[in-house]
Amino acid sequence: MEIIEAMNSRKSIRAYKPDPVSREVLKEIMELALRAPSWGNTQPWQFAIVTGQELEQIRQAFVDRAEGLGNTDIPLPQGFPEPYSTRYRALGRKVFELKGINREDKEKRKWWLLQGLRLFEAPCAIYIYIDRSFHIQGDGLNVWPLFDCGLVAENIMLLAARHGLGTIAQIQAVMYPAVLRQVLGIPDSKLIVLGIAVGYPDWDDPVNQLHSEREPLDSVSTWHGF
Numbered sequence: 001m002e003i004i005e006a007m008n009s010r011k012s013i014r015a016y017k018p019d020p021v022s023r024e025v026l027k028e029i030m031e032l033a034l035r036a037p038s039w040g041n042t043q044p045w046q047f048a049i050v051t052g053q054e055l056e057q058i059r060q061a062f063v064d065r066a067e068g069l070g071n072t073d074i075p076l077p078q079g080f081p082e083p084y085s086t087r088y089r090a091l092g093r094k095v096f097e098l099k100g101i102n103r104e105d106k107e108k109r110k111w112w113l114l115q116g117l118r119l120f121e122a123p124c125a126i127y128i129y130i131d132r133s134f135h136i137q138g139d140g141l142n143v144w145p146l147f148d149c150g151l152v153a154e155n156i157m158l159l160a161a162r163h164g165l166g167t168i169a170q171i172q173a174v175m176y177p178a179v180l181r182q183v184l185g186i187p188d189s190k191l192i193v194l195g196i197a198v199g200y201p202d203w204d205d206p207v208n209q210l211h212s213e214r215e216p217l218d219s220v221s222t223w224h225g226f
């Protein structure tokens with residue numbers, strides 16, 4: 001698959017078939033994904049690639065904690081100023097529309113939240129983490145390891161698309177890092193950045209029809225010297 005095809009076909013998948021993803025396919029994806037660039041070739045990323053019993057344990061523990069507040073290692077945004085709030089709300093509206101969830105239906109909204117914490121039932125997850133000491137430095141933050149993780153994450157998702165796999169980058173997947181530390185043996189010296197759910201898409205689920213919008217290029221760019 002050409003890169004353009006992979007970029008066009010990648011989108012966030014929020015419903016999966018239970019079919020397992022083979023270790024060989026994941027290994028192929030991960031080995032190539034490591035070609036991502038990083039600051040000074042520091043390659044700050046580490047991965048836990050999880051399926052089966054361990055992933056079930058994580059799902060269950062996340063659901064058990066769902067009433068409480070999440071506690072991500074990398075803080076969540078404290079607010080969404082415009083225009084970000086409008087874009088964020090539009091996404092939520094579309095997802096609810098496709099799932100037939102009414103805004104007032106608390107039960108269904110809660111069920112959907114739990115689906116997110118369960119990685120939308122994906123059979124596999126890739127957790128990306130970094131060294132705490134490389135990110136938190138003195139009174140400040142070195143944000144570049146996070147930036148580099150974003151680059152490798154996109155590689156993973158594009159390469160997965162090439163194998164007919166669906167993915168979604170998920171902050172919900174790292175909402176309770178203490179659970180991940182315990183199940184996956186990740187020490188406190190690491191910060192868990194992001195989870196990527198991976199699996200074969202359930203194309204019969206209407207939520208996977210979602211095609212998220214983008215601002216036109218003209219509204220986010222200026223051109224100079226042409």
Ligand SMILES: Cc1cc2nc3c(=O)[nH]c(=O)nc-3n(C[C@H](O)[C@H](O)[C@H](O)COP(=O)(O)O)c2cc1C
Pocket residue numbers: 010011012013014091116168169170171172173194211212
């Ligand atoms: C860092 C990051 C975290 C995300 N976390 C979530 C999440 O917790 N739940 C979710 O449903 N989607 C999550 N997404 C997916 C975005 O909503 C999605 O990428 C965006 O709406 C664009 O849609 P697309 O991926 O289909 O192009 C996340 C994406 C990124 C990059």
